[in-house]
Amino acid sequence: MSRFVVVADDLTGSCDAGHEFARRGYDTRVVLSPQSDRRSQGDVSVYDTASRYVVPADAAECVRTVLEGSDSPVVYKKVDSTLRGNVRAEVEAATRAVSPDLVVVAPAFPANGRVTACGYHLVDGQLVTESPPGGDEERPPTHDSLPAFFASSEYPVERVGVEAVSRGVTAVREAFESSCSTEEPVVVACDAVTDGHLETLATAADDFSGRCLYVGSGGLARHVVVPGRPSGSDSSVDENRSVVGVSGSVAPETLEQVTAVSKDRRRQLDLETAVTDPSTAGGDLASRGGAVAAEYGGVLLHSAETRDDVDRATVAGERADVDGSTVRRRVSTALAIGAAEVAKDGHASNLFLTGGATARAVLETLDATALRMAGEEVASGIPLATVEGGPADGVTAVTKAGGFGSERVIIKSLARLGLPDER
Numbered sequence: 015m016s017r018f019v020v021v022a023d024d025l026t027g028s029c030d031a032g033h034e035f036a037r038r039g040y041d042t043r044v045v046l047s048p049q050s051d052r053r054s055q056g057d058v059s060v061y062d063t064a065s066r067y068v069v070p071a072d073a074a075e076c077v078r079t080v081l082e083g084s085d086s087p088v089v090y091k092k093v094d095s096t097l098r099g100n101v102r103a104e105v106e107a108a109t110r111a112v113s114p115d116l117v118v119v120a121p122a123f124p125a126n127g128r129v130t131a132c133g134y135h136l137v138d139g140q141l142v143t144e145s146p147p148g149g150d151e152e153r154p155p156t157h158d159s160l161p162a163f164f165a166s167s168e169y170p171v172e173r174v175g176v177e178a179v180s181r182g183v184t185a186v187r188e189a190f191e192s193s194c195s196t197e198e199p200v201v202v203a204c205d206a207v208t209d210g211h212l213e214t215l216a217t218a219a220d221d222f223s224g225r226c227l228y229v230g231s232g233g234l235a236r237h238v239v240v241p242g243r244p245s246g247s248d249s250s251v252d253e254n255r256s257v258v259g260v261s262g263s264v265a266p267e268t269l270e271q272v273t274a275v276s277k278d279r280r281r282q283l284d285l286e287t288a289v290t291d292p293s294t295a296g297g298d299l300a301s302r303g304g305a306v307a308a309e310y311g312g313v314l315l316h317s318a319e320t321r322d323d324v325d326r327a328t329v330a331g332e333r334a335d336v337d338g339s340t341v342r343r344r345v346s347t348a349l350a351i352g353a354a355e356v357a358k359d360g361h362a363s364n365l366f367l368t369g370g371a372t373a374r375a376v377l378e379t380l381d382a383t384a385l386r387m388a389g390e391e392v393a394s395g396i397p398l399a400t401v402e403g404g405p406a407d408g409v410t411a412v413t414k415a416g417g418f419g420s421e422r423v424i425i426k427s428l429a430r431l432g433l434p435d436e437r
Contacts, residue, residue, distance in 0.1 A: 016059035018240045022092035024370030026415040028062040030232040031092040033397035036387035039244030044385040066099035067152045073100035074107035081111035095123040095231035096147035097155035115224030122206035123233035125394040129207040160203040176205035186218035213237040249388040249400045251410045253432030257312030258363040260353045262372025263416030271424040280314035288348035289330040296351025304356045312433035350375035362406045364431040368414040380406045392427045
């Protein structure tokens with residue numbers, strides 16, 4: 015059993031949290047199934063429950079399933095840094111399973127523009143509900159105020175403001191101690207506008223006299239103390255492999271990154287066919303993408319390059335009488351079929367994966383069981399890992415959440431995996 019367990023609700027989030035432990039030398043694996051053997055998962059095990067877009071009761075059950083057999087001394091509930099998904103339901107499920115004294119909630123990730131100030135959560139200076147993630151079609155953030163977000167929780171809610179966090183570890187630890195209840199766990203919503211604030215919160219929680227359940231994104235994970243000495247984390251990239259990139263995200267940041275890649279090195283999925291027949295669309299994408307990979311040593315396969323493509327897929331779904339979630343699932347399936355076929359052709363390809371659902375679909379199609387985090391990243395929140403299991407065993411993968419990264423980060427990621435930078 016690992017000394018530290020992380021439960022996350024999507025794959026790219028699992029990886030950016032796991033990276034923060036691997037970069038400190040801890041042997042960290044992102045486990046793709048809660049049913050996987052837990053006896054030899056290294057120092058830190060990150061379980062991806064793939065529960066961001068399921069109904070809240072099912073999301074809570076996913077968390078319970080992971081934690082019911084765990085005796086790890088430290089548990090971290092990883093949540094989306096823009097508060098999408100079943101955040102409250104999953105945090106409550108983790109709280110029931112762990113029975114902590116305090117639930118320390120700090121979803122800020124300042125390096126990627128996510129901060130919490132005066133109780134309000136912001137993305138690139140906008141209130142989270144008014145930011146692009148606030149338009150998530152299935153599980154958008156429900157409140158801008160972090161205390162209000164948890165106000166309907168079954169547990170009491172307190173707040174530690176930036177004025178206390180700015181005074182340092184002692185002030186925060188005292189705030190934690192005064193918030194503690196002898197009767198039940200207390201949820202403490204924490205401000206953080208700098209990485210130093212997150213370090214202060216993590217240190218104060220480690221010094222706290224009771225038990226804490228940590229709730230945060232990759233930002234807080236960077237600083238949480240892991241019991242025991244790190245046993246090591248290392249990997250290398252075999253740049254003799256071809257490279258297959260897959261983009262299923264329609265976040266504005268990712269669409270900009272996709273169009274920065276030259277057209278001759280990328281191929282777009284036939285969305286109308288994908289909505290009605292994912293297998294045929296995936297096979298067609300594999301044929302076209304495979305030719306590009308053979309010529310250039312790599313290819314980027316993507317579902318969209320503009321919002322018009324998203325609208326096209328929606329209209330195709332309406333014609334086929336399928337709802338939006340089914341459209342998105344079929345698009346991910348078609349991308350995964352195409353990517354897996356190209357990646358398995360000969361010497362298995364290194365992988366670039368963006369969009370949590372797409373990344374997971376590709377790895378499941380390749381029968382992967384886990385990702386071992388390398389402790390290296392292309393940019394903040396965009397880590398490297400080694401695939402374990404299946405025909406892609408041993409290849410290097412770079413994962414990226416849709417809302418992360420500068421315009422050229424896909425180009426840089428493909429280059430890091432061995433595809434020569436085109437410019």
